[in-house]
Amino acid sequence: DTAVSQTPKYLVTQMGNDKSIKCEQNLGHDTMYWYKQDSKKFLKIMFSYNNKELIINETVPNRFSPKSPDKAHLNLHINSLELGDSAVYFCASSQDRWAPLHFGNGTRLTVT
Amino acid sequence: TQLLKQSPQFLSIQEGENLTVYCNSSSVFSSLQWYRQEPGEGPVLLVTVVTGGEVKKLKRLTFQFGDARKDSSLHITAAQPGDTGLYLCAAPFYNQGGKLIFGQGTELSVKP
Numbered sequence: 001d002t003a004v005s006q007t008p009k010y011l012v013t014q015m016g017n018d019k020s021i022k023c024e025q026n027l028g029h030d031t032m033y034w035y036k037q038d039s040k041k042f043l044k045i046m047f048s049y050n051n052k053e054l055i056i057n058e059t060v061p062n063r064f065s066p067k068s069p070d071k072a073h074l075n076l077h078i079n080s081l082e083l084g085d086s087a088v089y090f091c092a093s094s095q096d097r098w099a100p101l102h103f104g105n106g107t108r109l110t111v112t
Numbered sequence: 113t114q115l116l117k118q119s120p121q122f123l124s125i126q127e128g129e130n131l132t133v134y135c136n137s138s139s140v141f142s143s144l145q146w147y148r149q150e151p152g153e154g155p156v157l158l159v160t161v162v163t164g165g166e167v168k169k170l171k172r173l174t175f176q177f178g179d180a181r182k183d184s185s186l187h188i189t190a191a192q193p194g195d196t197g198l199y200l201c202a203a204p205f206y207n208q209g210g211k212l213i214f215g216q217g218t219e220l221s222v223k224p
Binding site for chain 2: 004040041042043044045048056090092097098100101102103104105106
């Protein structure tokens, strides 16, 4: 029943590892996003896809690579993890690029 | 540079008190959204305001969009412990590719 679901909920890993976070939405939305929420709770957009096409790519290290196999899925792969990557990552979707967002429940990434 | 400034950042009050949270910018917006985020969950949309001067009510929550569409406020009457959470305003910045930019949030704690 969940509208936007992301896995895993928690991810603890060591520096230098590669990890992926998966996201799926069953709302039929055209646009999907990845946001990063830092320790001060500030939400910053990382990427946005519209119908599988990348439309927003913020100043994010190229160790972060989003992949959208279809418009219902947007995964985030992170290479060579660093301590500073520790944060909560949120997937979201919207009906179109101007509509309000529906968020997943986040993935708390801890890099040790 | 914070494009959307929220104040206060933290607010701790007793049950039954009233409070107001502000969201300000130097930019003019076509619309502005308010979200609430509870611990361990993603932000959830509360309301979208569109017209300058517009007032929307959601039970004990009153949202107002400034006449010039540069600012907004959220007023909670007779706050309850269930109102505890992070309140976020967000607006689309068309001169930045239509990205939805979030304020830094207001953490509200309502004590019984």
